[in-house]
Amino acid sequence: AQSVTQLDSQVPVFEEAPVELRCNYSSSVSVYLFWYVQYPNQGLQLLLKYLSGSTLVKGINGFEAEFNKSQTSFHLRKPSVHISDTAEYFCAVSTSSNTGKLIFGQGTTLQVKP
């Protein structure tokens, strides 16, 4: 069975500093990977996704992620964060092209400090 592990539950960072949120997955078959963001008391919004092709994926709000098959990772990065990036971030994986079911990680809270 596939699973997703987000290695950090909380990541504090100062404004304008770079950040990396880590995500590792386990699966024996081809995967499709997603990063979502959730602001307090709201639903989730898609940041970016990897389905195939280039392993470096660019998303909204200046975020990007790199798919690394050998390390089974899909880390999310941003070169310079803003206060408004404070939110919870979820990594998710799908291995089925039929049902669209997603398996989510536990989430990482990004706390951007002034």
Next chain:
Amino acid sequence: DGGITQSPKYLFRKEGQNVTLSCEQNLNHDAMYWYRQDPGQGLRLIYYSQIVNDFQKGDIAEGYSVSREKKESFPLTVTSAQKNPTAFYLCASSIQGGVNEQFFGPGTRLTVL
């Protein structure tokens, strides 16, 4: 504006009562999903439906029930059999059941007293 609506935003119920959470979408999406969110546990899939009048159990279906009588609606009932129902519930939809972006509603926070 197209989107997903969930109502109500906050819901309080007494222990032992069934409660139904509403989810409506006007995106013309075929697939719909219900997730439960608890602190530190991410999102867990309760039920999903890929087509009208059909649905499948997710990972934590016990104590919940759903129906899919219309394409745009996928209500979730939290029954008295659910041992720990207090949580944040999220509904989502996608174009098809394949690998497509899931669009999420704003969520319903259920508190059972």
